[in-house]
Amino acid sequence: MNNQRKIIKIWGQDPAESDLGMVNVDLTLPKEKWPIEVCCGGKQIKNLLTVSHPEITDFFNTEQLKDLIHTYGVSLMMLQYGEKLLGKAIKWSWNRKGENLPLLLYPYYDEDINAYYVKEERAVQLCKYGIPPYKKYACRSFDIVAHETAHAIYDALQPAWHDLKTDTEAGAIKEAFCDLCVVFLFLSQLVLCNYILKVTGSDLSKKSVLTTIGEEFYQNRLRDINVLVKYDEVNKSRKYEFSVVFSGGMYEVLANYFQYALEKNKTNNPTMLLMKISGELAKILFFTIANEKEVKPTMALLITQMAGFAMDYDNPILAGLIKESFIRRRVI
Numbered sequence: 016m017n018n019q020r021k022i023i024k025i026w027g028q029d030p031a032e033s034d035l036g037m038v039n040v041d042l043t044l045p046k047e048k049w050p051i052e053v054c055c056g057g058k059q060i061k062n063l064l065t066v067s068h069p070e071i072t073d074f075f076n077t078e079q080l081k082d083l084i085h086t087y088g089v090s091l092m093m094l095q096y097g098e099k100l101l102g103k104a105i106k107w108s109w110n111r112k113g114e115n116l117p118l119l120l121y122p123y124y125d126e127d128i129n130a131y132y133v134k135e136e137r138a139v140q141l142c143k144y145g146i147p148p149y150k151k152y153a154c155r156s157f158d159i160v161a162h163e164t165a166h167a168i169y170d171a172l173q174p175a176w177h178d179l180k181t182d183t184e185a186g187a188i189k190e191a192f193c194d195l196c197v198v199f200l201f202l203s204q205l206v207l208c209n210y211i212l213k214v215t216g217s218d219l220s221k222k223s224v225l226t227t228i229g230e231e232f233y234q235n236r237l238r239d240i241n242v243l244v245k246y247d248e249v250n251k252s253r254k255y256e257f258s259v260v261f262s263g264g265m266y267e268v269l270a271n272y273f274q275y276a277l278e279k280n281k282t283n284n285p286t287m288l289l290m291k292i293s294g295e296l297a298k299i300l301f302f303t304i305a306n307e308k309e310v311k312p313t314m315a316l317l318i319t320q321m322a323g324f325a326m327d328y329d330n331p332i333l334a335g336l337i338k339e340s341f342i343r344r345r346v347i
């Protein structure tokens with residue numbers, strides 16, 4: 016059977032914040048059992064995107080259906096992007112003994128300013144808060160849905176690392192990986208890449224929605240990864256701040272590598288070049304996380320491995336940029 020494709024509409028950014036609006040993305044639909052399901056209004060919906068569901072259209076209003084499709088679409092895109100980078104299926108951590116149970120997305124979870132990945136419940140719980148018309152929904156955020164799905168992916172690739180609850184550096188790396196997944200997933204889409212190049216004038220070191228994670232939901236504790244945070248200066252007990260040492264370093268590599276490639280290639284299609292560059296760096300990150308055998312990760316270990324992978328791919332320029340960025344942050 017051929018892979019079925021479907022174009023769906025998602026928000027490139029939360030509708031409460033964005034001038035980006037809804038954009039079309041092209042999804043490949045799973046051939047067999049769907050790895051992700053949506054739980055909403057007491058229903059567990061198995062294959063939201065494939066068939067017409069009178070029971071769903073009767074049950075949910077248009078706005079809810081938009082939310083469900085966005086949430087489901089971004090989560091599935093995140094998983095499929097990771098699988099494409101690794102060249103193999105990603106098996107959720109709870110399926111390691113041969114089961115085939117889906118990840119469950121809860122788009123309208125509790126009233127709270129938060130979102131969670133809960134391994135024990137196989138769940139991504141996306142909360143909502145505030146009073147209409149200013150109510151905010153985590154499920155409408157590209158960043159938050161991608162970030163929480165990335166937690167499930169990280170757990171699938173390195174379940175023991177995921178469970179290192181008291182190791183602050185392991186916790187920071189996990190958060191950094193999830194934030195970087197948001198950036199890489201965003202740049203895997205043509206229309207979103209175009210948008211970023213337009214608003215930054217093709218200079219990724221400029222501030223943009225690309226590097227502000229969850230801006231719509233967390234205005235008071237916004238996380239911008241386009242910053243220089245040094246390993247020996249950061250407060251390591253604050254995992255999100257600590258995570259920016261790693262995510263910020265990787266973002267700087269992306270920005271510098273793109274700048275280098277732009278100057279070298281003199282292309283008239285910078286969008287395709289950015290998609291390619293971003294994909295190369297994402298692949299190195301995913302391969303490093305997926306293949307590492309140490310019982311716990313450190314930033315220095317991962318950076319050294321990534322630079323090594325870049326050399327294996329015959330890319331000394333990228334290896335040099337990785338080292339340079341993390342020497343500046345005093346990680347290596």
Ligand SMILES: [Zn+2]
Nearest residue numbers: 162166190193
């Ligand atoms: Zn997180």
